[in-house]
Amino acid sequence: xxxxxxxxxxxxxxxxxxxxxxxxxxxxxxxxxxxxxxxxxxxxxxxxxxxxxxxxxxxxxxxxxxxxxxxxxxxxxxxxxxxxxxxxxxxxxxxxxxxxxxxxxxxxxxxxxxxxxxxxxxxxxxxxxxxxxxxxxxxxxxxxxxxxxx
Numbered sequence: 001x002x003x004x005x006x007x008x009x010x011x012x013x014x015x016x017x018x019x020x021x022x023x024x025x026x027x028x029x030x031x032x033x034x035x036x037x038x039x040x041x042x043x044x045x046x047x048x049x050x051x052x053x054x055x056x057x058x059x060x061x062x063x064x065x066x067x068x069x070x071x072x073x074x075x076x077x078x079x080x081x082x083x084x085x086x087x088x089x090x091x092x093x094x095x096x097x098x099x100x101x102x103x104x105x106x107x108x109x110x111x112x113x114x115x116x117x118x119x120x121x122x123x124x125x126x127x128x129x130x131x132x133x134x135x136x137x138x139x140x141x142x143x144x145x146x147x148x149x150x
Contacts, residue, residue, distance in 0.1 A: 029125065076117045088112075
C-alpha cells in the first residue's frame, strides 16, 4: 500500500526516473550509517522501492543498480562496520613501522579511519553516480535486455 501511495505521489509531482535513482542511492548511503549488512538494507528498501518502480513502469533492475551504488560507495565509512577493529589494528602496525604519520598529539582511533576513507568513499560515489547518469541519458541497457522502461 505504501508503494502504491508513493507511486501516486511521484506521478503527481512528475518526478523524473533519474531523480528517483539518485534518491534511492542517497537513501542507501544514509542507511549505511546504521546497517552494515547489504541484505538487511535491501530488505528494508526493496519492499517499497521495487514495487514503486514497477508501478511507475521503471524496471526494478534500476532499483538494484541505485541500491548497489549507494551501498558499495559508503560501506567503508560506516561507523558500525564490523571490520573497524581490524582496520585500527592494521593502522597501528603501519604507525609502528613508520608508514603512517599522525600529527603530534593525535591518537589513532575511529576518526583516523574515517578521515582516511571518506575521500575514497566520496570519489567512488561521485564516479558511480556519474556513470549511472550517463547510462540513463544514453538509454543504454544495464544488463542483457534491461532498459529503463518495460
